[in-house]
Amino acid sequence: MQNNAPIGIFDSGVGGTSIWREIHQLLPLEQTIYLADSKYAPYGEKTKDEIVELSIKNTEKLISLGAKVIIVACNTATTNAIKHLRANYTLPIIAIEPAIKPAALNTKTKAVGILATQGTLNSELFTQTSELYARDIDIIEVFGKGLVPEIEAGRQDGKEVERLLKLYLKPMLDKNIDYLVLGCSHYPYLIPKLKELLPKTVTIIDSGLAVARQTKAVLEHYNLSAISPQPAPIFYTNSDNLEPLRQIVNTDEKRYSIHYLDF
Numbered sequence: 001m002q003n004n005a006p007i008g009i010f011d012s013g014v015g016g017t018s019i020w021r022e023i024h025q026l027l028p029l030e031q032t033i034y035l036a037d038s039k040y041a042p043y044g045e046k047t048k049d050e051i052v053e054l055s056i057k058n059t060e061k062l063i064s065l066g067a068k069v070i071i072v073a074c075n076t077a078t079t080n081a082i083k084h085l086r087a088n089y090t091l092p093i094i095a096i097e098p099a100i101k102p103a104a105l106n107t108k109t110k111a112v113g114i115l116a117t118q119g120t121l122n123s124e125l126f127t128q129t130s131e132l133y134a135r136d137i138d139i140i141e142v143f144g145k146g147l148v149p150e151i152e153a154g155r156q157d158g159k160e161v162e163r164l165l166k167l168y169l170k171p172m173l174d175k176n177i178d179y180l181v182l183g184c185s186h187y188p189y190l191i192p193k194l195k196e197l198l199p200k201t202v203t204i205i206d207s208g209l210a211v212a213r214q215t216k217a218v219l220e221h222y223n224l225s226a227i228s229p230q231p232a233p234i235f236y237t238n239s240d241n242l243e244p245l246r247q248i249v250n251t252d253e254k255r256y257s258i259h260y261l262d263f
Contacts, residue, residue, distance in 0.1 A: 003227050006031040006234075007215065008067025010058035013041035013152045014237075014248045015186025016073030019096060022212035023071070024233060027219070031230035033065050035263065038239035042148035043076040044117020044184070051119060055081035059089060061263040068224050071215060072096060073185050075116060075207075079123035092218050097129065098183035099205045104134040106203075107179050111138040113172035113202075116183025118143045126183075140175050142168045144184065151186045154244045157193065165190065165197055173199075182206040189248065236261035 007030050009020055014036050024032060035058050037043075043051050055077045062070050069092040072078045072085070078095040085093050098120065103112045112134065120126050121141050130139055150161050172180065180202055182188060188206045195204070219225045232255035237245050245258055 002068055003224055004031070004230055005066050005068035006033045006230070007069055007071065008033050008035070008062030008065065009071045009073050010035040010037060010055075010062060010077075011073040011185055012043040012054075012076065013038040013148065013186065014245050015148065015151060015184065015189065017235075017245075017248055018185055018188040018206070019071065019073040019208050019211050020233070022208040023215055026209075026212040027216055027226075029226040029229050030219075031226070032233045033062065033067060034233065034235045035061060035261075036235065036237040036239070036245055037263075038152060038237050038244070041152055042117060043074060044119040044143075044148065046119065048080045048119075048123075051077055051080040052084050055085060056088075057263065059085055059093075063089070063091070067091070069094060069215070069218060069222075071211065073211070075183050075185060076119035076123075079120050079125040082125070092222060092224075094211065094215055094218055096185060096207050096211050097125065098181050099207050099210065100129050100139075100181060101133045103179035103181050103205055104137045107137060109176045109178045110136065111140065111172075111175045111177045113169070113175075113177040113180045114139060114141045114183050115144050115168060115180060115187060116141070117148070118145070120183050138175055140172045140177060142171060144168055144187065147190065148184065148186050151189055151248075152244055154247045156189045161190065161193060162197070165193060169197060178202055180204050232256045234259070236263070238263050
């Protein structure tokens with residue numbers, strides 16, 4: 001039965017598990033299949049054509065695994081490939097993008113920081129979103145170079161991450177931001193460290209809960225919601241090292257499995 005088919009989720013690595021957590025919490029009856037494309041991470045430093053090609057590969061793998069909807073849990077893949085995916089596949093495809101709108105609408109200092117990958121910051125969709133919602137706002141865009149590999153290696157609490165974050169936050173704090181938008185699904189795993197480094201006047205925004213709510217709405221719209229408890233979450237990675245994914249999932253949910261899969 002299609003209602004009991006899994007939700008498919010993909011990201012350029014382990015970061016999209018931050019989106020998976022929100023979905024799993026909001027929709028506990030749904031089975032999920034997560035693809036961590038760690039072999040090709042990070043996407044943010046690849047060309048648009050490469051990002052589209054990788055997104056197609058992941059989408060087709062999830063379809064072959066029986067997904068009823070697909071969540072692109074990667075800002076870079078969304079901003080570069082979502083138009084192509086929606087134009088070429090018939091199942092619902094849900095996207096993630098930096099939450100510029102709520103930050104722009106709520107900022108009091110009229111200054112918002114965006115920490116994202118180069119691929120997201122350079123994309124047409126990101127530019128359009130910024131122009132639409134932040135015309136009168138000072139947007140301080142910073143490319144978080146080096147952060148994704150550290151998170152992929154399980155070092156989000158390390159000294160190198162702290163050094164990089166101090167470097168990247170300085171131009172934002174110099175402009176008196178009161179909102180920091182996390183424009184990469186890996187970056188929510190940096191929130192504990194960010195809270196140590198940022199003044200309490202800065203609000204951190206990521207897109208995880210919004211994506212989960214949109215997923216729920218899409219399932220209801222298409223009458224695809226699961227009608228009974230489904231099998232446990234399954235995580236696949238195409239990296240030979242499963243440990244980073246094991247560490248970052250590290251959930252109280254005992255019924256899940258992590259496997260190597262060549263995709």
